Amino acid sequence: MPRFSDRVEQVSISGIREVFEAAGEDAINLGLGQPDFPTPDHARQAAVDAIEAGKTDGYTSNKGTRQLREAIADKHARDDDRSVDPENVIATAGGSEALHIALEAHVSLGEEVIYPDPGFVSYEALTHLAGGTPRPVALRDDLTMDPADVEAAITDDTAAFVVNSPANPTGAVQSPEDMREFARIADEHDVLCISDEVYEQIVFDGQHRSPAEFGENVAVVNACSKAYSMTGWRLGWVTASHERIERMLRVHQYVQACASAPAQYAAEAALDGPQGVVDEMVEAFAQRRDVLLDGLADIGLETPTPQGAFYAMPKVPEGWVDEVIDRGVVVVPGEAFGEHGAGHARISYAVNVETLKEALEIMGEATDAVR
C-alpha cells in the first residue's frame, strides 16, 4: 500500500472539477473562473519577440526579471498609489503560487489561518498543505467579510488571515473602511494579512483599496490572470516587506526556481502597455452582470449585488444546482467554497450576453421545477 502524507490526505480535488465532469458536452458553462477574452496582442507579441530573440531559454533571476518587477512596482504606484520596491516583489506561477509561498513561509505546524467562507477553494487546501489549521469565518449578508469577525477569530495560534476583494465566489468588494480595519488588525495582533487582489481590476461599483495602503503587515497577492485574461500564462506575484519576501523566496526558489520566462515578458508588456483592453473587458462584465441580476430577480432568486469580479452568488432552493446541471447549465454549488456556501450557487458570467440569456431561461425552468 502506498503511504501518503497527512497533509495531502486532507486535501481533495476541487468540487468545481466534479461539477464539470458531471455536465454534458453541450452544456452552457457558467462554472468557469477565467475571462472569455483573448490575451492582449501586445502581450502575446512580447513573448514571441522574447522567444525569438533567445531571451527566454534560461532561468531568470529567482524573483523574476528586473524589468517585470519594475513594471509591477509601476502598476502599484499607478493603481493603488502605493510605493513598492522592485526588490520586494517575487514573480510567481500565477496567484496560486503566490498564495502557496505566502502560507508556506508564514504558517508553522498547527497554526491557524483565517479566511472567508464561502471563499476561494485554495485557502483551505493550501493551509492544510502548509501544515496549518483552517479557520473559516462566515460572511455578512452582503457576502463581505466583517473585520470584527476576523478579529474575534484570532487566537494566540493565528499565523495569518486572508482577505479577498473583489471576491471569488461572491463578487463582493470590501469597503475602504474594512480594508483599513484589516490592516489595523494585522498590525495590532501581529498576524499577517494576505490580501488576494487578483480581481483588483474588475470593479463596477465601489472602489478597490488594498489593506497594504493602511498597514505594514500585509502580503499582497496579484496576477495577470484575470486582469489581462492570461490564466494560461501562469504569471502572478507577491509583494511584502523585505523580510517576508526573503522567507517566501526560500520557498519559491526550491519549488519553482523562477516564473516561466516567456510569461514574464508577456506580463511586463501587459502591465506597461495600454490599459484600454482592461476597461473594455470590465465594461463587458458590467453589462453581463446587469443582465444576470435582472434575470435572477425575474426568476425570484435573491442575489446580493456583486460589485466586482465576474461571479454572482444567489440563494437557491434545495435541489436547484442539480436541476440546473441536469438541464445543461453548469453552475457550482456554494458548498464547494465552504460550509457557509450551502444554499447558494456560484454563477460565473464569463460568457457572452446571448449565452447568458439562454442560461437564464433554463435556470428559470429549473427553478419552477424545484419550487
Ligand SMILES: Cc1ncc(COP(=O)(O)O)c(C=O)c1O
Ligand atoms: C480569488 C482567487 N485567487 C487566486 C486565484 C489564482 O489565480 P491564478 O490563475 O493567477 O493562479 C484565483 C483563480 O481562480 C482566484 O479566484
